[in-house]
């Protein structure tokens with residue numbers, strides 16, 4: 001993504017000076033503004049070993065070059081080695097009925113509550129929480145190949 005303060009896996013210390021005001025919070029994470037980078041958020045895990053940041057980072061790395069999926073999932077350009085901090089594109093709360101009606105979700109993402117969607121600076125409605133997955137039944141449809 002353009003203008004990310006850093007990309008890839010970095011130390012938690014890189015995130016700390018950029019943490020701004022709290023934007024929102026749920027059961028596993030709290031989201032903060034990123035100082036100097038209004039189109040991003042930092043998502044901080046609320047307990048050690050929480051996996052949601054890692055899941056989103058890994059999924060994003062796998063699908064970033066798949067346009068149909070990248071259009072509906074929030075971009076995650078960076079994460080800390082510990083998984084405590086994740087950098088995600090900012091996806092603001094949906095306010096208009098047209099935006100609410102524009103919500104789309106990959107069939108393998110299971111937590112589809114309204115607060116898990118938002119809209120980015122370009123007007124794209126995307127998921128901002130896609131850590132809960134049901135991959136098995138979909139992966140099982142793909143061939144297992146000889147090596």
Ligand SMILES: Nc1ncnc2c1ncn2[C@@H]1O[C@H](COP(=O)(O)OP(=O)(O)O)[C@@H](O)[C@H]1O
Nearest residue numbers: 024025026027028029031089090091115128129
């Ligand atoms: N990319 C984002 N842009 C803006 N706000 C966000 C973003 N991601 C999360 N938030 C805010 O933080 C809250 C909690 O984030 P969420 O990813 O749903 O955490 P949890 O894993 O605890 O459910 C959201 O409801 C929203 O208010």
Ligand SMILES: [Mg+2]
Nearest residue numbers: 026115116129
């Ligand atoms: Mg959530």
